[in-house]
Amino acid sequence: MRMVSLLGAALVVALLAFLAPAVADDDETVAGRIVGAALVDPGAYDRLAYLTDRIGPRLSGSDNLDAAIRWAAAELRADGLDDVHTEPVRVPHWVRGEERGAILAPAAHPLVLTTLGGSVATPPGGITADVVAVPGFEELERLGDAVRGKMVLFDRPIVRNGGAEHGYGSAVELRVHGASHAAKQGAVAVLVRSLGTASYRLPHTGVMSYDDGAPKVPGVAITAEDADLVERLLATGATVRVHLEVGARTLPDADSANVVADLRGRERPDEIVVIGCHLDSWDVGTGAIDDGAGCAIVMQAVATLKRLGLRPRRTIRAVLYTNEENGTRGGKGYAEAHAGEIERHVAAIESDSGAGTPLGFGVTAGDGGVEAVRALAGRLLGIGAADVRSGGGGTDISPLRKAGVPSLSLRQDTTYYFDWHHTDADTLDKVDPEDLARNVAAMAWMAWSLAERDAPLPRPAAGEGDGE
Amino acid sequence: MRMVSLLGAALVVALLAFLAPAVADDDETVAGRIVGAALVDPGAYDRLAYLTDRIGPRLSGSDNLDAAIRWAAAELRADGLDDVHTEPVRVPHWVRGEERGAILAPAAHPLVLTTLGGSVATPPGGITADVVAVPGFEELERLGDAVRGKMVLFDRPIVRNGGAEHGYGSAVELRVHGASHAAKQGAVAVLVRSLGTASYRLPHTGVMSYDDGAPKVPGVAITAEDADLVERLLATGATVRVHLEVGARTLPDADSANVVADLRGRERPDEIVVIGCHLDSWDVGTGAIDDGAGCAIVMQAVATLKRLGLRPRRTIRAVLYTNEENGTRGGKGYAEAHAGEIERHVAAIESDSGAGTPLGFGVTAGDGGVEAVRALAGRLLGIGAADVRSGGGGTDISPLRKAGVPSLSLRQDTTYYFDWHHTDADTLDKVDPEDLARNVAAMAWMAWSLAERDAPLPRPAAGEGDGE
Numbered sequence: 036m037r038m039v040s041l042l043g044a045a046l047v048v049a050l051l052a053f054l055a056p057a058v059a060d061d062d063e064t065v066a067g068r069i070v071g072a073a074l075v076d077p078g079a080y081d082r083l084a085y086l087t088d089r090i091g092p093r094l095s096g097s098d099n100l101d102a103a104i105r106w107a108a109a110e111l112r113a114d115g116l117d118d119v120h121t122e123p124v125r126v127p128h129w130v131r132g133e134e135r136g137a138i139l140a141p142a143a144h145p146l147v148l149t150t151l152g153g154s155v156a157t158p159p160g161g162i163t164a165d166v167v168a169v170p171g172f173e174e175l176e177r178l179g180d181a182v183r184g185k186m187v188l189f190d191r192p193i194v195r196n197g198g199a200e201h202g203y204g205s206a207v208e209l210r211v212h213g214a215s216h217a218a219k220q221g222a223v224a225v226l227v228r229s230l231g232t233a234s235y236r237l238p239h240t241g242v243m244s245y246d247d248g249a250p251k252v253p254g255v256a257i258t259a260e261d262a263d264l265v266e267r268l269l270a271t272g273a274t275v276r277v278h279l280e281v282g283a284r285t286l287p288d289a290d291s292a293n294v295v296a297d298l299r300g301r302e303r304p305d306e307i308v309v310i311g312c313h314l315d316s317w318d319v320g321t322g323a324i325d326d327g328a329g330c331a332i333v334m335q336a337v338a339t340l341k342r343l344g345l346r347p348r349r350t351i352r353a354v355l356y357t358n359e360e361n362g363t364r365g366g367k368g369y370a371e372a373h374a375g376e377i378e379r380h381v382a383a384i385e386s387d388s389g390a391g392t393p394l395g396f397g398v399t400a401g402d403g404g405v406e407a408v409r410a411l412a413g414r415l416l417g418i419g420a421a422d423v424r425s426g427g428g429g430t431d432i433s434p435l436r437k438a439g440v441p442s443l444s445l446r447q448d449t450t451y452y453f454d455w456h457h458t459d460a461d462t463l464d465k466v467d468p469e470d471l472a473r474n475v476a477a478m479a480w481m482a483w484s485l486a487e488r489d490a491p492l493p494r495p496a497a498g499e500g501d502g503e
Numbered sequence: 504m505r506m507v508s509l510l511g512a513a514l515v516v517a518l519l520a521f522l523a524p525a526v527a528d529d530d531e532t533v534a535g536r537i538v539g540a541a542l543v544d545p546g547a548y549d550r551l552a553y554l555t556d557r558i559g560p561r562l563s564g565s566d567n568l569d570a571a572i573r574w575a576a577a578e579l580r581a582d583g584l585d586d587v588h589t590e591p592v593r594v595p596h597w598v599r600g601e602e603r604g605a606i607l608a609p610a611a612h613p614l615v616l617t618t619l620g621g622s623v624a625t626p627p628g629g630i631t632a633d634v635v636a637v638p639g640f641e642e643l644e645r646l647g648d649a650v651r652g653k654m655v656l657f658d659r660p661i662v663r664n665g666g667a668e669h670g671y672g673s674a675v676e677l678r679v680h681g682a683s684h685a686a687k688q689g690a691v692a693v694l695v696r697s698l699g700t701a702s703y704r705l706p707h708t709g710v711m712s713y714d715d716g717a718p719k720v721p722g723v724a725i726t727a728e729d730a731d732l733v734e735r736l737l738a739t740g741a742t743v744r745v746h747l748e749v750g751a752r753t754l755p756d757a758d759s760a761n762v763v764a765d766l767r768g769r770e771r772p773d774e775i776v777v778i779g780c781h782l783d784s785w786d787v788g789t790g791a792i793d794d795g796a797g798c799a800i801v802m803q804a805v806a807t808l809k810r811l812g813l814r815p816r817r818t819i820r821a822v823l824y825t826n827e828e829n830g831t832r833g834g835k836g837y838a839e840a841h842a843g844e845i846e847r848h849v850a851a852i853e854s855d856s857g858a859g860t861p862l863g864f865g866v867t868a869g870d871g872g873v874e875a876v877r878a879l880a881g882r883l884l885g886i887g888a889a890d891v892r893s894g895g896g897g898t899d900i901s902p903l904r905k906a907g908v909p910s911l912s913l914r915q916d917t918t919y920y921f922d923w924h925h926t927d928a929d930t931l932d933k934v935d936p937e938d939l940a941r942n943v944a945a946m947a948w949m950a951w952s953l954a955e956r957d958a959p960l961p962r963p964a965a966g967e968g969d970g971e
Contacts, residue, residue, distance in 0.1 A: 235705050236928035458704065462731075
């Protein structure tokens with residue numbers, strides 16, 4: 036019986052080999068294998084669920100971020116990747132503390148607010164002051180001395196899909212630099228209208244920084260509703276008086292690390308395509324869309340290629356950066372640690388715009404680079420990710436870009452991204468597993484393509500893409 | 504010269520009188536005057552802005568509610584209405600106090616929550632217990648003794664425009680009666696998934712009550728995100744341990760009042776059409792859509808008729824009820840105080856579904872009542888408010904309905920209502936002034952029509968419309 040079985044099995048194998056079409060390992064075939072494998076694989080979502088549900092938010096200096104770094108390295112090792120290791124980086128250690136605020140006059144209202152990352156605390160007992168509201172720095176300057184002793188509300192609404200004119204980028208300078216601008220004119224604190232695109236009394240945090248020489252005054256983001264209320268009260272001619280208490284502290288820098296894992300190249304292992312994301316997050320929500328999703332995409336992209344036995348010509352390197360949110364020390368640290376091999380970095384792709392369906396790529400490269408990437412992305416038409424535009428990169432890979440590395444961003448649909456970005460509502464339920472899997476497919480295919488093609492992408496001029 | 508001028512003026516007047524078409528004071532003309540006047544008048548929005556921005560949330564027993572009652576009576580007096588007065592009602596006096604909660608295991612997460620109105624406090628130090636999750640009472644019962652010592656999560660999501668099957672009404676029993684159901688099986692506290700239709704980490708409060716004989720355990724609403732998280736953690740087989748601290752207290756009943764103002768009828772002043780809303784709100788947000796908008800509509804509707812010099816055949820009575828949210832003492836109090844004249848109440852209309860564009864009316868009346876209202880609402884086709892359906896009323900006027908008064912609800916578009924209902928985000932910015940003005944037009948026209956028509960609406964059978 037056993038003999039008969041073995042003979043039968045051998046026959047079947049021979050027959051199958053005869054019937055199977057000759058499968059060339061060509062571009063289209065590989066694209067199909069990568070995209071298909073990514074789309075049927077729930078792995079990215081499972082990783083993201085663990086990262087957000089079991090570890091949680093991951094602010095620099097927190098135990099959670101340390102746990103996430105250990106977890107990610109262990110996962111990538113289990114995936115069988117090469118030379119998985121962490122690269123130490125010192126990061127800012129800011130902690131939020133208690134925070135509260137209220138309108139005292141002309142009527143009592145609580146303010147729903149969140150301290151901006153990096154803010155100093157209020158003095159004991161808090162700060163009470165009258166509010167002046169401005170839409171931007173020009174209007175602030177025109178107020179001159181009228182700002183002295185006041186609390187300044189920076190109130191510039193952003194709109195959904197608002198682009199450079201009316202989107203996040205149009206107002207983020209107010210959050211980052213508003214406190215110092217106002218303090219130079221004598222303001223005692225700043226309130227910033229949350230940079231968000233929905234109205235659910237949800238404050239949006241984010242980083243702020245102090246200019247050298249400017250007095251350090253506290254900065255908080257209030258909700259869109261509360262900013263509207265202040266404006267309406269001011270419009271009646273009333274004096275609007277606000278009380279603010281912020282307990283934030285900046286502790287000494289903490290130890291942290293980037294997580295690095297290679298899928299080593301078969302022909303030119305010392306030439307590198309970086310695919311990156313950031314593992315840190317704000318301390319509100321669980322950092323699912325910013326940027327847990329990006330890290331799930333990056334991890335699953337290299338794991339998928341590895342699992343498929345696809346060893347690229349050059350090395351594909353996953354880098355899970357630390358401290359993107361409040362210091363960008365991870366990105367700077369990687370570029371410094373690898374300064375001697377920047378020339379051998381042939382491209383870098385970052386995923387840091389959430390988990391919306393992938394639309395394509397943004398590209399910063401030398402002449403012909405956008406067209407080259409567009410040709411490669413053509414294979415992603417069937418998953419809607421073939422739209423390639425000029426201008427791309429990401430905060431973590433910007434030091435590489437500045438040093439001349441062709442830089443790409445995986446472009447996600449961000450229609451709802453700024454509804455939840457930097458808030459308590461940045462949680463796993465905002466991520467669609469299907470969209471996430473499509474992102475893995477797009478990232479894996481582009482990384483493979485850039486690592487595989489004969490000629491590397493043309494390098495951008497130094498400084499190309501700055502100011503984005 | 505003066506003589507010539509006077510003669511000229513007299514000639515002009517005579518000529519105009521000759522040229523002017525004969526304007527009959529007919530139905531269509533009156534409808535046009537009412538609708539036109541309402542649509543060009545920003546008064547309702549201005550009133551709502553004052554009520555929400557200058558007074559704020561108005562929970563029963565609060566100083567804010569007292570201030571709102573005084574303000575509303577003064578406004579209606581200034582509008583020149585008849586016999587403006589307040590009718591005393593004693594109301595429950597529940598206060599929120601501190602509230603916080605957290606998942607302790609299998610991972611640490613803060614819970615974003617709001618205490619349910621009427622809840623008792625946790626014991627000093629709070630309650631720590633493992634969680635069991637159920638979608639409803641049947642599943643709870645099936646768990647039997649397994650609930651003992653546990654915290655029960657009632658987790659039944661509702662959906663946008665979900666109707667009776669999947670909307671607010673499908674799950675509200677869990678919020679109201681969940682604590683007692685769970686406590687009878689030995690549970691130590693209940694968490695209820697917020698009854699909301701958006702996901703912005705926003706908890707929705709609302710009333711709960713305790714059954715006689717059941718132990719009183721605290722009840723809070725957690726956000727949709729937090730309910731999902733608990734379910735995902737439970738699905739991994741983990742034990743989910745939660746800590747809860749609730750400082751709520753129920754104080755002795757407080758003095759409050761309904762505000763009543765008449766537009767006295769010209770022929771049958773003792774026959775009454777009530778138009779109603781509730782002036783109280785929850786203590787979160789500012790009660791703009793629930794139900795400041797309804798009161799702005801009711802106030803502006805009678806003020807508009809008064810201003811136009813339209814004195815109806817019967818009396819139109821504005822009633823701004825107190826304590827709809829947590830006790831319905833205002834509605835009961837009015838019915839008791841006017842028990843002797845219920846027969847002379849020919850109709851009641853309530854506006855308590857927000858400030859969305861008016862769609863029409865719901866009607867609970869005797870045979871032919873719906874058709875009669877539909878005929879009257881036909882004049883509102885041009886503002887989209889002509890859709891009349893069977894079944895209508897409102898919490899505040901339900902004692903009147905039960906006593907046989909034909910009852911109508913002004914039906915608003917509630918597509919987004921349950922995104923913000925009973926939350927911190929129930930604020931003025933959710934109200935579109937244009938929609939609000941349309942509601943005033945619809946309410947004023949229907950009140951006028953019911954007060955004016957020869958025969959009153961047929962009265963519903965006692966108990967008709969119960970269980971809605």
